[in-house]
Amino acid sequence: MQDYREFIDEVLVDASSIEKRVAELGAQISQDYAGEELLIVCMLRGGITFTADLTRFLTIPHTLDCMSLSSYGVGHYASSGNVRVNFDLMTNIEGRNVLLVEDIVDSGRTLAHVLQMLRTREPKSLKVCVLLDKKYRREVPVDVDYVGFDVPDKYVFGYGIDIDEHYRHLRFIASADLKKYKKEADLNKGLSEK
Amino acid sequence: MQDYKDIIAEILIDEKTLQKRVKELGAQISHDYDSQDLLLACVLRGGIVFMVDLMRHITVPHALDCMALTSYGVGARASTGNIRMSLDLQTNIENKNVLLVEDIVDSGYTLFHVIEMLQTRRPKSLKVCALLDKEERREISVPIHYRGFSIPNKFVFGYGLDLDEYYRNLPFVAVVDLEKYKPPA
Numbered sequence: 001m002q003d004y005r006e007f008i009d010e011v012l013v014d015a016s017s018i019e020k021r022v023a024e025l026g027a028q029i030s031q032d033y034a035g036e037e038l039l040i041v042c043m044l045r046g047g048i049t050f051t052a053d054l055t056r057f058l059t060i061p062h063t064l065d066c067m068s069l070s071s072y073g074v075g076h077y078a079s080s081g082n083v084r085v086n087f088d089l090m091t092n093i094e095g096r097n098v099l100l101v102e103d104i105v106d107s108g109r110t111l112a113h114v115l116q117m118l119r120t121r122e123p124k125s126l127k128v129c130v131l132l133d134k135k136y137r138r139e140v141p142v143d144v145d146y147v148g149f150d151v152p153d154k155y156v157f158g159y160g161i162d163i164d165e166h167y168r169h170l171r172f173i174a175s176a177d178l179k180k181y182k183k184e185a186d187l188n189k190g191l192s193e194k
Numbered sequence: 195m196q197d198y199k200d201i202i203a204e205i206l207i208d209e210k211t212l213q214k215r216v217k218e219l220g221a222q223i224s225h226d227y228d229s230q231d232l233l234l235a236c237v238l239r240g241g242i243v244f245m246v247d248l249m250r251h252i253t254v255p256h257a258l259d260c261m262a263l264t265s266y267g268v269g270a271r272a273s274t275g276n277i278r279m280s281l282d283l284q285t286n287i288e289n290k291n292v293l294l295v296e297d298i299v300d301s302g303y304t305l306f307h308v309i310e311m312l313q314t315r316r317p318k319s320l321k322v323c324a325l326l327d328k329e330e331r332r333e334i335s336v337p338i339h340y341r342g343f344s345i346p347n348k349f350v351f352g353y354g355l356d357l358d359e360y361y362r363n364l365p366f367v368a369v370v371d372l373e374k375y376k377p378p379a
Contacts, residue, residue, distance in 0.1 A: 001231065001255030037195070042242070044260055044281075052246035055363040061195035063359035066238055066262070068281060087262060087281040165257035165285075169249040 015171035026057020046103035049160030106137035203371035220251020240297035243354035
């Protein structure tokens with residue numbers, strides 16, 4: 001695996017800014033749901049880091065569940081088609097306050113689909129909290145109730161967001177210079193040729 | 195839901211001790227897998243908090259995947275019988291170094307079955323990292339390569355571990371006072 005310093009374009013959000021903003025979001029959510037109970041739904045796998053940190057700042061009673069989604073399509077169609085639920089909620093959300101926690105929203109298609117699907121279960125409320133919002137990429141309107149940061153239309157990684165499954169552990173969010181990034185397969189090829 | 199302060203018998207492991215130990219485990223793992231690639235397999239949902247903190251201290255290249263397990267049995271059989279993978283790994287682990295990340299090991303049955311099942315996929319290596327080890331409760335022998343803390347046979351919660359689904363977000367591990375705790379209706 002390449003050292004991220006070799007292909008980093010710029011740090012978009014540094015670690016202390018993330019920490020501060022996540023604390024603010026936690027306080028805001030706790031205030032908005034004061035006197036209520038909340039189900040936090042972590043969208044796997046990108047949302048794990050954000051969820052773990054966000055819940056540390058919640059002062060209201062809450063439970064945690066996870067969902068894993070994939071797309072039926074491939075390539076260009078991947079984010080335009082229906083959404084497949086790989087792993088559904090263990091919790092019955094009927095009559096409950098539900099907050100979806102996502103790492104990033106771009107086209108909004110996946111999110112719009114999952115919201116539609118979950119609404120059929122008649123939750124008391126259904127809101128969305130995303131760490132990063134790539135607004136310029138939006139293709140379908142979708143209500144995002146809590147946003148960590150607006151980010152430009154760049155290839156981002158770190159703080160839960162991967163490039164080819166790596167770099168999720170980084171405490172900051174950076175953009176990648178894809179010209180400098182070497183795909184894992186190429187690196188492996190290089191190794192076996194030695 | 196009751197305030198956690200009303201149901202705590204004692205704080206078993208405080209935040210500072212936890213964070214220090216998680217950092218040590220991360221350093222140890224980074225050392226042991228030096229110049230190798232690693233897949234962290236988090237067992238949902240209890241293992242999430244531990245894994246997020248742990249991976250921040252892992253300096254070797256690593257990917258992340260999740261598994262969710264449920265039991266086929268009920269009652270006493272639930273903890274000894276076969277397990278159902280309600281969410282399987284997305285990654286093909288053949289020839290990969292895999293580290294299972296668990297919040298707690300008690301009887302060991304679940305872990306035993308997961309290891310058995312994953313071994314059939316021929317990973318390069320398969321190890322276990324558990325934050326808490328309730329050794330007294332062990333009924334079947336399982337390997338734990340990285341252990342956060344050995345703890346007594348008490349009802350614990352916090353730092354990813356729930357009490358009827360609540361309190362996972364507490365930054366410490368505490369023992370419940372079962373005389374004061376009232377489960378939600």
